[in-house]
Amino acid sequence: MAGRATTRRVGIADVASMAGVSHATVSRVMNGNTTVDAVIAERVRAAAKELKYKPNPVGRSLALGKTDTIGIVVPDLSNPTFQAILRGLSIAAARDGYRVLIADSSEVRSEEAILASEARRRCDGVVLCAPRMSDAELEELAPTLHPLVLINRTTDSVPTPSLVVDYGKGIQELAAHLVELGHRKLAYLTGPDRSASNVQRLRGLENFKLDYPDIDLQYLPGGNTYDAGFESSDVVAACGATGILVFNDVAAMGLLSGLNERGIRVPEDLSLTGFDDMPFARYTMPPLTTAAVPISDLGDLAWRRMRDQIQSNDAATPTNYFPPRIELRGSTAPPVTR
Amino acid sequence: MAGRATTRRVGIADVASMAGVSHATVSRVMNGNTTVDAVIAERVRAAAKELKYKPNPVGRSLALGKTDTIGIVVPDLSNPTFQAILRGLSIAAARDGYRVLIADSSEVRSEEAILASEARRRCDGVVLCAPRMSDAELEELAPTLHPLVLINRTTDSVPTPSLVVDYGKGIQELAAHLVELGHRKLAYLTGPDRSASNVQRLRGLENFKLDYPDIDLQYLPGGNTYDAGFESSDVVAACGATGILVFNDVAAMGLLSGLNERGIRVPEDLSLTGFDDMPFARYTMPPLTTAAVPISDLGDLAWRRMRDQIQSNDAATPTNYFPPRIELRGSTAPPVTR
DNA sequence: ACATCAAGGGAAAACGTTTCCCGGCGGGCT
DNA sequence: AGCCCGCCGGGAAACGTTTTCCCTTGATGT
Numbered sequence: 001m002a003g004r005a006t007t008r009r010v011g012i013a014d015v016a017s018m019a020g021v022s023h024a025t026v027s028r029v030m031n032g033n034t035t036v037d038a039v040i041a042e043r044v045r046a047a048a049k050e051l052k053y054k055p056n057p058v059g060r061s062l063a064l065g066k067t068d069t070i071g072i073v074v075p076d077l078s079n080p081t082f083q084a085i086l087r088g089l090s091i092a093a094a095r096d097g098y099r100v101l102i103a104d105s106s107e108v109r110s111e112e113a114i115l116a117s118e119a120r121r122r123c124d125g126v127v128l129c130a131p132r133m134s135d136a137e138l139e140e141l142a143p144t145l146h147p148l149v150l151i152n153r154t155t156d157s158v159p160t161p162s163l164v165v166d167y168g169k170g171i172q173e174l175a176a177h178l179v180e181l182g183h184r185k186l187a188y189l190t191g192p193d194r195s196a197s198n199v200q201r202l203r204g205l206e207n208f209k210l211d212y213p214d215i216d217l218q219y220l221p222g223g224n225t226y227d228a229g230f231e232s233s234d235v236v237a238a239c240g241a242t243g244i245l246v247f248n249d250v251a252a253m254g255l256l257s258g259l260n261e262r263g264i265r266v267p268e269d270l271s272l273t274g275f276d277d278m279p280f281a282r283y284t285m286p287p288l289t290t291a292a293v294p295i296s297d298l299g300d301l302a303w304r305r306m307r308d309q310i311q312s313n314d315a316a317t318p319t320n321y322f323p324p325r326i327e328l329r330g331s332t333a334p335p336v337t338r
Numbered sequence: 339m340a341g342r343a344t345t346r347r348v349g350i351a352d353v354a355s356m357a358g359v360s361h362a363t364v365s366r367v368m369n370g371n372t373t374v375d376a377v378i379a380e381r382v383r384a385a386a387k388e389l390k391y392k393p394n395p396v397g398r399s400l401a402l403g404k405t406d407t408i409g410i411v412v413p414d415l416s417n418p419t420f421q422a423i424l425r426g427l428s429i430a431a432a433r434d435g436y437r438v439l440i441a442d443s444s445e446v447r448s449e450e451a452i453l454a455s456e457a458r459r460r461c462d463g464v465v466l467c468a469p470r471m472s473d474a475e476l477e478e479l480a481p482t483l484h485p486l487v488l489i490n491r492t493t494d495s496v497p498t499p500s501l502v503v504d505y506g507k508g509i510q511e512l513a514a515h516l517v518e519l520g521h522r523k524l525a526y527l528t529g530p531d532r533s534a535s536n537v538q539r540l541r542g543l544e545n546f547k548l549d550y551p552d553i554d555l556q557y558l559p560g561g562n563t564y565d566a567g568f569e570s571s572d573v574v575a576a577c578g579a580t581g582i583l584v585f586n587d588v589a590a591m592g593l594l595s596g597l598n599e600r601g602i603r604v605p606e607d608l609s610l611t612g613f614d615d616m617p618f619a620r621y622t623m624p625p626l627t628t629a630a631v632p633i634s635d636l637g638d639l640a641w642r643r644m645r646d647q648i649q650s651n652d653a654a655t656p657t658n659y660f661p662p663r664i665e666l667r668g669s670t671a672p673p674v675t676r
Numbered sequence: 677a678c679a680t681c682a683a684g685g686g687a688a689a690a691c692g693t694t695t696c697c698c699g700g701c702g703g704g705c706t
Numbered sequence: 707a708g709c710c711c712g713c714c715g716g717g718a719a720a721c722g723t724t725t726t727c728c729c730t731t732g733a734t735g736t
Binding site for chain 1 (some may be wrong): 349372387392394395396397399400407413416421422424425429432437438439440441442444455457527564591593595598618621623
């Protein structure tokens with residue numbers, strides 16, 4: 001039975017017998033219960049210190065029905081966005097004495113539900129980060145892992161706090177910025193087809209078209225990698241647009257480099273925008289105009305929403321939309337009039 | 339007693355009564371114990387499925403004395419190196435059914451020991467990532483969290499597997515590379531004074547001086563940020579060296595940009611090396627010659643060392659030194675002979 | 677047919693806590 | 707002086723498993 005006691009850990013019973021009280025009393029003083037006589041309490045504390053006693057978290061969890069741990073499941077830990085969220089979440093949770101357990105689904109959809117359920121069983125709550133699963137699957141899963149916070153996804157099945165970045169609005173504002181500079185012909189270098197955030201950008205751009213019906217906006221096939229951006233430079237150069245919206249910063253940097261090799265100057269010949277405001281976006285030449293999503297705030301807020309649910313057993317929690325903040329830098333300028 | 343049973347979770351007892359057996363038997367079949375009659379086992383499995391029964395991990399942990407979880411404590415989760423290690427570790431551990439719990443000390447030294455101990459109590463082992471604490475403190479702490487793996491640090495107090503990146507050797511090889519190209523006057527743009535990895539580089543460069551006594555190598559004060567690199571460009575330009583070793587890629591990129599603004603061409607006028615091989619090092623103009631540390635391998639190996647200790651209660655585990663791999667790219671070239 | 681044996685499953689202990697329940701005791705009030 | 711109330715602390719139950727021990731049952735061999 002029970003795990004090998006290699007060095008026989010010191011338990012509450014040891015402290016109890018040393019202090020000459022019952023283990024119930026020890027538990028009481030360890031938890032700051034004031035109903036115990038001061039002199040006894042002091043004796044217990046002395047014994048605990050002497051024996052270096054620290055309550056076993058597992059036993060505690062079993063008795064208390066809580067683990068002081070929350071889980072986060074991300075599609076891919078190598079994605080800087082998720083790293084930033086994880087970091088914000090972890091720090092915020094730590095401030096309240098909670099730890100975070102990570103689960104990386106490695107982008108395999110079928111694993112997500114399993115990982116999430118698994119995590120939920122060991123933790124007091126789960127934050128699901130940009131899950132790739134279908135709406136139906138999510139809707140079925142959500143109720144089963146109740147203290148739940150969703151990031152970049154929503155569900156109606158059960159009232160669940162959601163934190164979603166408004167990619168559509170971000171790219172819409174970037175496009176508007178180009179128009180204000182005087183550009184009339186724009187192009188959007190798309191992200192991966194299956195990417196949910198790409199379709200959100202496309203939706204935002206459709207709204208943009210409604211707002212500016214006289215602006216020409218075309219879509220060019222792109223990608224989310226540096227190389228995809230680089231290889232698009234010919235198409236971009238030939239498309240006739242003077243303002244280019246790129247799916248994200250990485251691809252924009254690739255494009256920037258490709259244009260540079262072809263002797264096309266930015267922003268003199270072409271204006272360029274990225275998305276994400278990754279750390280190096282401000283250091284490209286020229287610095288990249290882009291949209292910053294406040295991701296570490298996002299991790300922080302995710303924790304607060306989680307905490308609200310854990311404490312007051314259900315909190316009225318609407319979904320929060322985060323409009324990206326536009327960073328105007330050197331890669332955009334008025335078009336040259338010829 | 340026991341936490342609020344909001345929706346009364348289904349336990350082993352429910353399955354037992356449904357299948358008409360004792361909970362001991364249920365436990366046996368759930369754990370693949372073959373001593374149970376096939377027809378009964380099937381009945382139990384059916385009941386478990388029907389009730390969607392999954393063993394409670396906390397109860398399991400208590401009985402088994404293991405949590406199937408390991409902890410990792412890092413000084414700062416926003417550091418890409420630690421992110422990569424975390425990722426490698428997490429994926430490798432997951433393959434063996436283990437989860438990882440993270441603890442970020444936010445670079446405050448006094449927290450490290452506490453976090454590590456705390457983590458060890460909830461987990462089956464701990465990996466300590468580049469701890470900032472003193473040698474003495476580490477030596478005292480190490481034995482108390484036994485299944486332990488150290489990264490970028492060693493200790494003698496107790497046989498503990500260590501994984502250390504050989505920064506000294508890396509920069510030594512970069513320097514040798516510059517010499518082979520024909521450079522005779524080199525400079526090292528240092529990192530932060532207190533950085534342990536900076537002193538390792540300095541130590542490596544002292545070895546380099548012994549190997550190449552006729553080469554002129556000077557040290558210039560630098561930093562680990564883009565801006566620090568950028569602001570060093572005047573000093574670098576004035577120092578007379580033709581080959582510049584920079585503390586890391588980020589600072590090297592800053593320097594590159596600063597030199598560019600001053601009209602100093604790389605590699606024609608000056609050769610430049612970075613360190614770390616961060617993702618964008620290959621995309622600067624020119625691409626950066628740098629030293630790549632195989633950090634995700636490192637996370638992977640950390641898990642293997644951990645697993646060895648967990649399984650066979652102590653494994654003979656020497657410390658592994660990782661020589662960085664030199665990436666030769668466009669930022670280094672023979673000096674122009676005048 | 678009886679004794680020995682193997683195997684399978686139930687009862688209970690163990691893991692380490694927290695908390696409920698109750699008994700004892702002291703003090704205050706009548 | 708007696709009664710009641712309230713406080714303090716011990717015993718025991720509960721959390722949800724795993725595992726040891728032992729008993730029962732059925733089978734096999736002589």
